[in-house]
Amino acid sequence: MSLNKTLKDQRILETNIGTFEYVKSLGEGGNIFVFRFKKGSMDFAIKFLKQKEESKLNRFKDEYFCAAQIPSHKNVARSYHYDNVTLGDDDFCIIIMKYYDGTLKSEGSIAEFEEKDKTCKAWELFKCIANGLFHLHTNHIIHRDIKPENVFFDSDSKEYVIGDLGIAHFSDDKFERESKTKPAERMANFGFSAPEQINSKGSVAASCDIYSLGQVLYWYLTGNTIRGLNMSPISNSNSPDELKHLELIIKKCLANEPSKRFQSVSEISEYLKELKTPQRHDYWSVLHSFDDSIRRSMPKIKGYLETSDAQIINRFFNNFQETCNADDFWYMSMEGGDNTFTGIKYISDTNYLFCGMTEVNLSKLLVYRDYHYPYKNFFILLLEPSSPFELFDDKGNAVEREISSECKLDYATLWNDRYIDSNETDNGYYEFQGEVLEVNRESFKDRIRHIEKYAYIVVPKGTATACMMDRTPTERFLERVVKAGAIEEDSLKIYMDETRSHHSAEIAMYN
Missing domain, CATH: 1.10.510.10 (Transferase(Phosphotransferase) domain 1)
Structure with a gap:
């Protein structure tokens, strides 16, 4: 017979601090059952655990007795009493708590x-x-x-x-x-x-x-x-x-x-x-360093420049890393959001690791430099679809995969120079050829690939794209860039017009 039916039939619960009247079940989970009871005009929630599994019983005791040793607080649920009760042939531990409405x-x-x-x-x-x-x-x-x-x-x-x-x-x-x-x-x-x-x-x-x-x-x-x-x-x-x-x-x-x-x-x-607290930031040293890394990498740049030349691309990334601090930049994707930029690392051929997690297949590097206003400078990574990850099972054999045509992203975990199914590490351990390994961030690294055309924009902090709460102008701009495979003059003008008034106060005074 279920505990709920037993309590429903019995109607009352005898404890060391008096008799409680059953009202209804409030829920259950992990062998824990919670019910609503009344004692006089007061409502209480009573949590039940069958005295069966020692580890759960000990944790149940700790839940009450450890918490009882600290002062009560208005934003932490209150427990009043710990007890043992017998219902039919079963023994239960109970915690009597304050009843909350929802x-x-x-x-x-x-x-x-x-x-x-x-x-x-x-x-x-x-x-x-x-x-x-x-x-x-x-x-x-x-x-x-x-x-x-x-x-x-x-x-x-x-x-x-x-x-x-x-x-x-x-x-x-x-x-x-x-x-x-x-x-x-x-x-x-x-x-x-x-x-x-x-x-x-x-x-x-x-x-x-x-x-x-x-x-x-x-x-x-x-x-x-x-x-x-x-x-x-x-x-x-x-x-x-x-x-x-x-x-x-x-x-x-x-x-x-x-x-x-x-x-x-x-x-x-x-x-x-x-x-x-109103603060003033010195964004200008960052802006000038960024501008210098662009000019040093692309001496011929006049406004907008796009390139697929690996030598120029790697020169720019190296100069950017040498001249600029990644913490001074933000990036945004086609789905919006603004995120702290952590850098770009070369993997092989046209493949790069973007911000420590996403493996991108770089089609073009698009760079914009404004001769008069360095706070308008930015660069875009224009991506070609990456191939899905080639996964290996726990015996080192390649896994056959079918990727849906509607799938836009692929996920994997990089371990020991091979990719494995991320689900295999969910429990915090990974078994390989009979050996169980503990999952840690140094050895097991989450990876993502875009298997459709995509784009990221990187901008200095304090500039409009990094400051705007409304991401749609940047999203639309990136969508147009991906569709055209380049930065078109009309698209650039629309983007600049829509973001013009959103630079930080320290920058806007010169706008």
Whole structure:
């Protein structure tokens, strides 16, 4: 007989702190069952775990007793009591918790809301989750499972709270724990967890929760999650500053590389202070260095120059790398989004590694240089379709593949100079010829290829394309470039006109 039916038939639950009256089931997952009960006029949520598997039982105990050792907080779900009960022939451990009216998952995304309401609601959610995480991290707890299902709404305080510490990491230095995580245990959810939680068994850090915070906010605002390079725009040039700031925070939270994210909630707070404090940047030294690398690589350039000459292309990339700092540049793709540029490396023939992950088949390098205004300079990588990855199985044999004609991207993992199916590394380990290897970023590298014509534009920070919240002018420009296979005069004029008024204040004063 199911636990729900047993409770439904029994109607009451006797515990060490009194009798509770069954109301209804709230959900289940991973051998955990949660039900709504009443005691007098108060509602409670009670979580049940059958006393069967020792590792899960120990983690269940830690969820309550470790959390009980830290002060309560308005943005962290409250648990009141731990107990053992017998129902029929089965023994259960239970945690009696505060009942919350619903989850963020049941509330759903606000993608279709008016921008003013969207800004207000997203900002409120951000503050609540950030405050809750700050409290947990300060008390040496990493949640590891921040997702919409684990964010509840407290109708009493009108605030969101973080719940379910079922797979949280409690510091060994701070807490005496019952459970010890085994190497093979997955402590992550696919949709909202940081890449390193899924693809490796590295040390647990606050930056994992920071990534999940960004993913939850992105989902709340757009209805989607993101995994990869490009992020759809959340705001535009006319949006409230709060929404623009939130977009910048989300973008940094969602960096694939942990070191490039915020390392703590305090860092987010400091970043916000910087965003709200008017600052002046010296973009001009970067602009002049970029202009110099163009002239030194292409002495004959007059305005626009396109080339397929490998010698000129590699000379430009080498001079650019020598003269400029990649951190001072942004790139944008045909799907929009603006992303930190990390560089271009030569692979072979016309193949290059773009920003550490995407293998591109370079058809042409398109460079624009304005003689009078160096902030208008940019370059575009015009790509021919790459061939799909040739994958090898766990015995070293080539894998036969059928790629759909509608497929635009191909994915693989580069390991030991061969490409393998990325799905083979999802569990954090990879088996090759009977040997099990731990997946790490040094040896297993994610790779992407475009198997259609495509383009990327690279621009200095502070210039219009890097500053504009509305990406559509640049998207349209890149689409026209790909279609024509070149930068046409009319396309360039339209692009310049549409971006003219969006340079940073430090640059616009000379525009």
